[in-house]
Structure formats: C-alpha cells, structure tokens
Amino acid sequence: KNEVEQSPQNLTAQEGEFITINCSYSVGISALHWLQQHPGGGIVSLFMLSSGKKKHGRLIATINIQEKHSSLHITASHPRDSAVYICAVQNRDDKIIFGKGTRLHILP
C-alpha cells in the first residue's frame, strides 16, 4: 500500500473552474508539502503545512491531521495552472515520501 495516495490521478477542467486535489497518507508526519511540477520537469514548492490552512494567491491548502488528509484548491483556474501537483509528507524522521502526483490540464 502506498503511504501517500492522491486523487484524482488526472484532471481536465475548463478555465475558471474551482479545482480540488486530494491527498491521504497513512504515516505519522511532521509536515505535508504540496509541490508543482511543470512539463519541463522542474519542481516548485507551493506549500508546507502542519495544521490548518494556508493561502497563496489563488491557491489554498488545507490539512486535517486527525483524518490524515490534505486538499489543494485552485480558484479561478487558468491554463498556466496546468502541471503535475505532488503531495509529499515529511515523516517524523524528516524523510519526505512523495505521492504519484495529479496531472492537471486546464482548457482555455
């Protein structure tokens, strides 16, 4: 069983739609990361959170520690948001375990 599960694996939406990507994990963590990987392969860190909610521009990340679940939301989605979004958890030994990613495609 994967320690980090993301859903959906693939998501296609129209520009302007509200997007939600989910992440569930099974291990004890000290923090959870949301990362963005563009088609060229580079990775950008979007959020690191250990409780509650964080917001940056049109991106919102939430985490529920009791339920071992996190969500990444994108409001007013745009074609430039098209990328792979990766959930990764930092376990209590500070090792990062990555999910397989969600491939998001926003149509103009």
Place this chain on the structure above:
Amino acid sequence: EPEVTQTPSHQVTQMGQEVILRCVPISNHLYFYWYRQILGQKVEFLVSFYNNEISEKSEIFDDQFSVERPDGSNFTLKIRSTKLEDSAMYFCASSRGQGREETQYFGPGTRLLVL
C-alpha cells in the same frame, strides 16, 4: 528570492561512465538532499546530508553513488559507473533546518540519460 540551482540541466552519458551532478543550495541552508524521478514514476528520496556527512540514505543509494560538499557552496552527486536504469531526473533540495516549519527548496533538476 534565493533559489537552488543545478548544473547541467541535461546530461547524456554512455553506460559505465562516471557522472557528477552539481547543485548550489541556498546559502544559509544546512541540510541538503538528492531525489530521483524515473520517467513516469514518482519522486524518490536518495540521500540527505548534514554537517559534512550523510544523515540518511535510501536503499537506492548504493555503493555507486556518493555525495560531497567540496567547498562552501556546491553539493554534488556522483554516480561512479552509470547504468541504463540510472536515467532519470535528479533533484537537489536544501533546507535551513529540519522539522515542521523548515521547508525544503528544490532545484530545477538535471535530466540524465544513460545510453
């Protein structure tokens, strides 16, 4: 804004050759990491490095791999005798500290192709 840089962006090499991948972490960071992503697969942890020594390594990080911080700025990953299955994207990351408030910053990656 400070960032992690990696060179080269792409490298093609023959099987059996040695390669060195270079990373320049953010200057006040103390913890350094290498990750690997084989095409179509998820990112995997290779090794973490602190205080001039390996603090943790995965089972992937066998004797053909080594890491070094040869000076105050560079952090390198050496693959001694490359195999076809080493073809992947290699990411370097650094962080100021460890724990719940210390985020890791990722470099853009080096795409390695072993022929």
